[in-house]
Amino acid sequence: MNDQELRDIFHSYRPEMSSEEDFMARLNEQMDTIDASQRGRRLRLFLPWVSGIAAAVAVGLFIFKPAKTTEPQMATVYPYYPERTALVMMNTDPLASFEETVAEIERSGQQLQLAIAEMK
Amino acid sequence: MNREEFTAQVRTELYGLRRFLLAACGGNSQEADDVAQEALMKAYVASRSFEHKTEFSAWLYRIACNTLVDHQRKNSSRTTLDINAAFGVASGSQTDGAFAYQDLYRAIDGLNVSERTTVLLFYMEDRPVREIATIMNVAEGTVKASLSRAREHLKEKLKEKR
Structure with missing residues (x-):
């Protein structure tokens, strides 16, 4: 048996397989699941950042917001009058x-x- | 690579890939399809980082080969479907139907995973040695040595049946 005969044996291998469309449908379902889980994962990764940024902005506004005062704003204009x-x-x-x-x-x-x- | 591109590429490779895995799984179509699905899922997850300068087919077969090796390592009790077992198989979906290739499966099953993969890629998929080396992540010399051993084994086993 030479190399070509071996090749012919393998080339004649035409097994019956389940429908390609069924296989692709199953594959698409699994890809949907992966896409959904990756979206969820991205959201979970992103959420702490969003929360952190929101907290930082809130703290910044609280700290740097000018305090309300009962003193007249123009009082310092004429301190000696x-x-x-x-x-x-x-x-x-x-x-x-x-x-x-x-x-x-x-x-x-x-x-x-x-x-x-x-x-x- | 987005999902549409991935699906289109997979469709062009699907028949060959499933046939390769079916032969490697000794005709067990359920097992072969499970390995194919698992490999394609791994490929899909990795496809976002796929570099277009790499050949998709070789890349996909590499993932499939690794998945096959992992799968067979996990299920080391895997046996080729024997002709005698045909009486117990009610559905054709479990095997490739008429057991027409039982001799071929028996001959392949006598090879180790590496030899089996090499033989199938070389004789069935007509892949050059260089590409098989890339797929299996080994040197070309290793592929040639593996092919040589496998060839002798197959000639002997298949000659017995003729």
Whole structure:
């Protein structure tokens, strides 16, 4: 028996096998299962990162959020002129009318001129 | 490689792969298909990192051969379906039907896993020695030596039957 005869024997091997479509259907089912488990795995890997980032953002907001204060924001503008500071505070009233605001500005101007005159 | 590409590539290799595994499993089609499914699942999981410069067929057969070796190591009590066992087999799905290749299975079964794989890849799948060496992750000389031993064994066994 030579090599070619051996080859012929193996080439004539044509066994009956189950349907290729059935085999592929089973394979597709298994691939679906693998895809689903990999999606779940990716999610499980990703979840701690998302939680960590969310926690870090929350902590950051809590720490760096400017604290609310009862002190007027403009108080430091005129530290040596309490009456002027009070005037500025009055001007910050959002409900003040246009005329009132203009009058305040005029008064402020006059007081500023007086203050400058005093300084001279 | 995505799922569609993988499925398309598998379809081109499927008949040859199943026939190879069926012969390697001594005609037990259930066992052969189980090994094929397991190998294809391993290949599918690994396919995302598959490099296109590698030949898909050789890569797939390599996974199949490793799976086959693992499977047969686990089921070391595996025996070739004997002609006498045919009376006890009700369904053709367990074997390749008419036991037409029983002599061939007996001859192959006398080989060790490495020789059996080499012979099937060389004579049945017409793979060159270089490719068989790649598939089995051994040197070409090892493949040639394995083929030589297997050839003598097969000639002797198959001649007896003629």
